[in-house]
Amino acid sequence: xxxxxxxxxxLRLFLAQALYWSCAMIGILLTSLAGxxxxxxxxxxxxxxxxxxxxxxxxxxxxxQLMQRQGRRRGFQFGALAGxxxxxxxxxxxxxxxxxxxxxxxxxxxIYQASAMYYRFAAVESVDVAFQGRATAYVIGGGVVAALxxxxxxxxxxxxxxxxxxxxxxLIAILALIALGILSGIPGNPVSSVSSVSSxxxxxxxxxxxxxxxxxxRAAILTTAIGHGLMILVMNATPLAMSLHGLxxxxxxQVIQWHMLGMFLPAFIxxxxxxxxxxxxxxxxxxCLLACSAAIALAGLDWAHFLLSSCLLGVGWNLMLVAxxxxxxxxxxxxxxxxxxxxxxxxxxxxxxxxxxASGALVTTLGWTAVNVGLLPFVALALIVQLGxxxxxxxxxxxxxxxxxx
Numbered sequence: 001x002x003x004x005x006x007x008x009x010x011l012r013l014f015l016a017q018a019l020y021w022s023c024a025m026i027g028i029l030l031t032s033l034a035g036x037x038x039x040x041x042x043x044x045x046x047x048x049x050x051x052x053x054x055x056x057x058x059x060x061x062x063x064x065q066l067m068q069r070q071g072r073r074r075g076f077q078f079g080a081l082a083g084x085x086x087x088x089x090x091x092x093x094x095x096x097x098x099x100x101x102x103x104x105x106x107x108x109x110x111i112y113q114a115s116a117m118y119y120r121f122a123a124v125e126s127v128d129v130a131f132q133g134r135a136t137a138y139v140i141g142g143g144v145v146a147a148l149x150x151x152x153x154x155x156x157x158x159x160x161x162x163x164x165x166x167x168x169x170x171l172i173a174i175l176a177l178i179a180l181g182i183l184s185g186i187p188g189n190p191v192s193s194v195s196s197v198s199s200x201x202x203x204x205x206x207x208x209x210x211x212x213x214x215x216x217x218r219a220a221i222l223t224t225a226i227g228h229g230l231m232i233l234v235m236n237a238t239p240l241a242m243s244l245h246g247l248x249x250x251x252x253x254q255v256i257q258w259h260m261l262g263m264f265l266p267a268f269i270x271x272x273x274x275x276x277x278x279x280x281x282x283x284x285x286x287x288c289l290l291a292c293s294a295a296i297a298l299a300g301l302d303w304a305h306f307l308l309s310s311c312l313l314g315v316g317w318n319l320m321l322v323a324x325x326x327x328x329x330x331x332x333x334x335x336x337x338x339x340x341x342x343x344x345x346x347x348x349x350x351x352x353x354x355x356x357x358a359s360g361a362l363v364t365t366l367g368w369t370a371v372n373v374g375l376l377p378f379v380a381l382a383l384i385v386q387l388g389x390x391x392x393x394x395x396x397x398x399x400x401x402x403x404x405x406x
Contacts, residue, residue, distance in 0.1 A: 009126045009186050010135055013119045016076070017142030019179040020116040023083060023109070023172045025150035025260070027052070030158060031106060034090075034165045038099040048106035053353045055110020056117075060345045063114050068338035072122045076183040079115020082108050083176030091169035105169070112176060114345070120321075121341050122186070124329045132329060133279075137271025137322045143264030151257060208343055211332065219385050220328035221344050223283045226382045227320030229351035230290055230375050234297075234313055235259060236356055238306060241368040245301045255306050262314025270322040279327035280386045286319030287382040294372040294379075301368070320382070 031052075036045035059079075067075035086108030093101030123135040153171065160167030211217050238259070239252040274282045293312040296305055324344075332340040362371050 007127065007135075010123055010138055012182050012186050013123055013139045014142040015182050016080075016179045017116065017119050017139050018145035019175045019182070020083075020112065020119075021143040021146030021264075022150045022153065023087070023175050024113065025146055026154040026157070026168055026172055027106075027109065029151065029154040030165055030168050031102075034094060034102060035099070037164070038093070038097060038102055040099065044099075048103050050353075050356070051103050051107040052110040052113065053349070053356060055107035056113045057110075057346070057349045057353065059111040059114035060117075060349055061342045063111075063118065064338040064342035064345070067118065071187075072118070072125075073183065073186050075118065076115055076122075076186065077180060079112050080176050080180035080183055082115070083112030084173045084180065086110075086112060087169050087171075087173030087176060091166055091173065094166045094169060095163055109172070114349075117345050117348070118341065120325050121329075124325065125337075126187070131275065133274030133282075133322060133326050134271035136325050137267035137269075137274070137318075140270075140318065140322065141264055141267030144261065144267075147257060147260035147264055208339070211336065211340055211343060214332075215388070216327060216330060217332065217340060219280070219283075219388075220324045221347050222385045223320050223327065223382055224324035224344060225347045225351045226378050227286060227290070227317050227324070228348045229355045230378055231263075231313055231317040232352045233355040233358065233362075234293070234371065234375065235310070237363040237368070237371050238310055241363050241371075242303075242306055244363070245368070247303060247306070251303050251306075255303070255310050258307055259310035259314045262311040263318055264314075266315045266318045267322065270319050273319075274322055274326050279323040279330075282319050283323035283327070283386050284383055286316045286323060287379045287386075289313075289316030289319065290382075291376060291379045292316075294375045297372045298369060 028049075031048050032045050035048045039045050039047065059082075063075050063079065066078065086105045089105030089108060090102055091105075093099070093103075093105055120136050120139050123139040124132045127135045154168060157168040157171045158165060161170075212221070235256070238255060242252045242255065270282065273285075289312050293309045293316060296312065297309040299305060328340060328344055362374075
């Protein structure tokens with residue numbers, strides 16, 4: 001914890017992460033309900049959330065390039081400003097009963113989401129290699145604050161004003177504005193000196209094929225994509241599966257809250273663990289926890305099975321994410337940073353979009369058992385990828401040194 005308290009950039013990123021996830025959770029809780037109230041057809045109720053994901057995917061690469069040229073601070077400020085504007089557009093849509101404006105505002109919020117996904121990379125770049133795992137994990141751990149307060153904030157703000165949901169989106173805009181102020185204090189170029197950044201940006205761009213030809217980069221990207229995709233798949237399917245098996249909405253809410261705590265609370269352990277054991281070992285532990293989550297889900301359909309399974313799902317996601325991000329930082333040069341990080345986020349976002357759309361259809365057609373059985377081959381793939389990867393990094397100008405524990 002000393003790194004979090006004594007390193008101002010890490011503390012600012014931790015707070016910004018907590019504010020972003022508070023906005024995200026409020027949106028997850030209420031946007032589909034607001035969409036249902038405004039959409040011309042019930043089948044379009046989740047369209048705003050789908051467009052939020054689309055906005056995220058469209059913004060990932062431009063934001064990465066912007067931050068490569070002008071520094072992290074500028075990119076993060078742009079993203080937080082998009083959060084303010086998106087929240088206000090959604091609020092205007094609610095006030096005017098306009099489904100179109102709600103969709104437009106949600107898509108703008110996707111830019112905020114895309115920028116927030118780079119907080120953890122900024123954490124890696126702001127510390128020495130020996131502390132990169134902890135820095136990544138502490139920033140991700142900001143989601144713990146959101147998991148504790150966002151559900152209550154969402155419920156209170158939903159009816160805070162005469163028009164339902166209006167207060168919630170105004171709150172999102174306020175939280176994003178606070179994040180904008182906090183992010184204004186981080187270094188403009190936390191990676192290195194201005195001369196190094198200038199040299200990096202003038203170097204030839206590396207292609208995605210060249211990046212993926214490196215085993216360490218493939219392992220990092222597949223690790224986070226598999227962990228993130230499986231988490232989204234099962235998390236989105238869980239409330240529906242619980243409803244289909246006769247469990248209440250309150251029970252589902254408790255399960256999702258513990259899932260969120262499982263996602264973020266272990267970050268304070270995952271970081272030191274990654275620094276001590278190495279990225280690949282921690283990724284393998286995370287994959288095994290996903291397998292345990294599926295096994296518990298297959299063992300029973302009562303509240304306790306859903307709760308424990310969802311909690312382990314979150315922990316496994318956390319370990320795989322921290323390990324994958326730390327591993328990626330050891331597989332590219334400074335000049336390749338934007339391309340490598342953008343590729344990872346594009347992969348994560350694309351897989352998440354597919355899993356978001358697929359989860360409801362899978363659980364209603366094939367069933368909860370099939371969802372969890374189908375998870376296991378991907379877990380096996382993650383383990384094979386890690387065991388087959390090497391610790392080889394680019395020969396010159398590498399972003400960091402090899403994994404100290406491997």
